[in-house]
Amino acid sequence: MAILETVGLTKAYGKKKIALDDVSLNIESGKIIGLCGPNGSGKTTLIKLAAGLLTPTAGSITIDGMNIGPDTKAVVSYLPDKTFVPEYMKVFAIIDFFREFYADFDMNAAYEMLKRLDIDGSETFKTLSKGTQEKVQLVLIMSRKAKLYLLDEPIGGVDPAARDYILNTIISNYNADSSVIISTHLISDIENTLDEVIFIKYGKLFLHSTSDEIRETHGMSVDAYFREVFKC
Amino acid sequence: MSWKFDDGTPIYLQIAERIRTQIASGELPPGGKIPTVREIAETAGVNPNTVQRALSELESSALVASERGNGGRFVNDNPDILNKLNHDLARGATVDYIARMRKLGFDKAALTNYLTEFKEEK
Numbered sequence: 467m468a469i470l471e472t473v474g475l476t477k478a479y480g481k482k483k484i485a486l487d488d489v490s491l492n493i494e495s496g497k498i499i500g501l502c503g504p505n506g507s508g509k510t511t512l513i514k515l516a517a518g519l520l521t522p523t524a525g526s527i528t529i530d531g532m533n534i535g536p537d538t539k540a541v542v543s544y545l546p547d548k549t550f551v552p553e554y555m556k557v558f559a560i561i562d563f564f565r566e567f568y569a570d571f572d573m574n575a576a577y578e579m580l581k582r583l584d585i586d587g588s589e590t591f592k593t594l595s596k597g598t599q600e601k602v603q604l605v606l607i608m609s610r611k612a613k614l615y616l617l618d619e620p621i622g623g624v625d626p627a628a629r630d631y632i633l634n635t636i637i638s639n640y641n642a643d644s645s646v647i648i649s650t651h652l653i654s655d656i657e658n659t660l661d662e663v664i665f666i667k668y669g670k671l672f673l674h675s676t677s678d679e680i681r682e683t684h685g686m687s688v689d690a691y692f693r694e695v696f697k698c
Numbered sequence: 699m700s701w702k703f704d705d706g707t708p709i710y711l712q713i714a715e716r717i718r719t720q721i722a723s724g725e726l727p728p729g730g731k732i733p734t735v736r737e738i739a740e741t742a743g744v745n746p747n748t749v750q751r752a753l754s755e756l757e758s759s760a761l762v763a764s765e766r767g768n769g770g771r772f773v774n775d776n777p778d779i780l781n782k783l784n785h786d787l788a789r790g791a792t793v794d795y796i797a798r799m800r801k802l803g804f805d806k807a808a809l810t811n812y813l814t815e816f817k818e819e820k
Contacts, residue, residue, distance in 0.1 A: 498745050630700065630743065637739050640746050658700065658709060658744045678708035678748070687705035 469495040469614050469645045470516060474525035477511050485511040487669040488525065495613070496642040498659055500677070500688070501649040503666040504696050509649040510547055512666070513616045516647075517544040530613055540569070543612035545604060547619045547649075553592035557602055560591060564606050576609035579635065583628060597624045601632070608635055615646040621655060633659050654689040663688055665695060700743025709744055713752035721761060721773050721780070722787050729775035732762060 470493040477486040486508045493499060503509050514520045515527055518534040529538040551560050557580070565571045580587055583601050591599065600623045607615065615636075621629050636646055637659055650656060657663075657677055665672040672695065677688050684691050703712050720726045735753065739746040753771060756762040760779055764771045774780070799809040 497747070633743065634740055637743070637745065638736070640736075640739075658703060658742075658748075661745050661747050678710055678751075681706055681708045685706045690705055 467495055468492050468531075470527070470529055470647070472512075472515075472525065472527045475512075475515065475522055475527050476524040477508075477515060477520060478523045485669055486515070486666075489666070489669075489671045490525075491664070491671065491674060493645055493647070493662075495645050496640075497661040498636065498640065498646045499648070499662045499664060500653065500656060500660040501647055501664050501666070502651065502653055502688075502692055503672075504651065507666045508669040509666060510618055511669075513544070513618050513647070513649055516614070517542060517546075517616055541613040542616060543568075543607045543610040543614070544616045545607040545618055545620055549599065549603070551591055551603060551606070554590065556588055556590050557585065557594075558587040560602070560606065561587070561609075564609070568610050570611040572609050572611060576605055579605040579609065583631065597628065600624050601628060604632060604635075608639055611644075613644050615644065617646065617648045619649055621650065621652060626655075629655055651692075653692050654687070657688040660688070665692065667696070701741070710748050710751040710755065713738070713742060713744065713749060714755045717752065717756060718761065718783060718787065722784050726773050728773055728777075728780055730773050732771040732773060734770075 470491065472489055472491045475486060475489045475491075476484065478484045489508075489512065501509050501512065511520065515522060516529065516534070518539055521534075527534060530541060532538050552563075555563070561573065561576050564576075565573055577587075580602075583605070585594075585598060585602060585605075591602065594602065600620070604617070604620055607617065621632060624632065633656060636648075640646070648656060648660075660677045662674065662676050663680065664674045680686075680688050680691050686694070701713075701716065703709050717726070717732070726732060732753070733741075735746050735749045738749045742749070753762060757764060757771075760776075761774055761783060762771050763774050796809060799812070804812070
C-alpha cells in the first residue's frame with residue numbers, strides 16, 4: 467500500500483526557480499527510505515510539500531490516499547531542518563506540549579529516549595548544546611506513533627555514538643504500517659539501515675531503487691555511487 | 699555496535715553469510731533458535747527488511763527452518779545439510795587460501811608444504 471504518492475509534482479519559487487520538477491514517486495509502507503541529493507537539489511522542498519508547509523505549483527501529492535491537510539498532518543511526524551520548538555521552554559514542558567498537541571504521542575517512549583541519551587529534561591532548551599537540541603527534537607518526533615516520519619537532516623549535528631542510537635531508535639521503531647523518509651547527505655552513516663534510496667538532481671527524480679540493487683548493479687556502496695553520480 | 703559490511707555486495711547476502719558462519723562454528727547450534735528479525739536488525743544496525751531477506755535466503759537453502767504458527771526460526775538439525783554447509787565453507791576458505799598464495803607466486807607444492815610445516819604460533 468502506498469503511503470506517499472506524488473504524480474508530476476512540481477514546485478516553483480517565483481517564475482525562474484524550479485525547486486522540484488515533475489517528480490512522480492510511490493513510497494510503500496514499511497520502508498526506511500533515504501532521500502539523497504546535493505545541497506539545493508530539492509530534498510527539503512519535497513519534504514515540506516509532504517508535511518503540508520508548501521503547496522504544489524503543479525501535480526499532486528497524497529499521503530495514505532488523502533490529500534494534504536489536517537488528516538495527513540495527524541499521521542505525519544515531521545522533523546524540520548531548523549529548530550521548531552519554543553526555545554525558552556524546559557524540555558519536560560516541551561514534551562507536555564507535544565502530548566497535548568498530538569493524539570499519537572507516547573510520553574513513556576519520550577522519557578525513555580531522553581534517559582538513554584542522558585538528557586536532563588529539567589533544562590531549558592536554549593541552554594542545551596546544538597547536538598543535544600537536535601536529539602531532543604528527534605525524540606519528540608520519534609515518540610509519535612505516526613504512519614510517515616519525515617526527517618530532514620536528522621543526524622547532521624550529533625556525535626557518532628548518538629547517531630548510532632538514533633538510527634537504532636529508527637530501526638526498533640520500525641513497523642510494517644509506517645515508513646520513514648530520511649533526507650541526508652551523510653549517506654555512509656545511514657545506508658545500512660535503508661531499504662530504498664531516492665536520488666534527486668536539480669529538482670528531478672534521478673533514481674528510486676533499493677539499496678541492495680545499487681550494490682548489485684553498480685558493485686559499490688550507495689555512498690560511493692552517490693559520489694560518482696554527483697561528482698563536482 | 700553494528701556489524702561491518704563490505705561495499706559492493708548486497709547487505710542481505712553479507713548477513714546471510716555471517717549467519718552461515720555462526721551456524722558452522724556452532725555459535726548457533728543445530729536445532730537452536732535464531733534471534734528474531736528485529737533482534738538481528740538492531741545488533742547489526744540494518745533494516746529489518748534486509749534481515750528478512752537474508753533469512754529467506756537461508757530458508758530456501760533449508761539451513762534455517764521456520765516453525766509454523768509462531769514465526770520462530772531454528773537452525774536445521776539435519777546432519778546432511780550441516781555437513782554440506784561445513785564442506786562449502788571449508789572449500790571457500792581453501793579457495794581463498796590458494797588464490798592468495800598463487801598471487802604471492804607460490805605453486806601447489808609450496809603451499810602444501812606451508813600447510814604441513816605450519817605450526818600454530820603461541
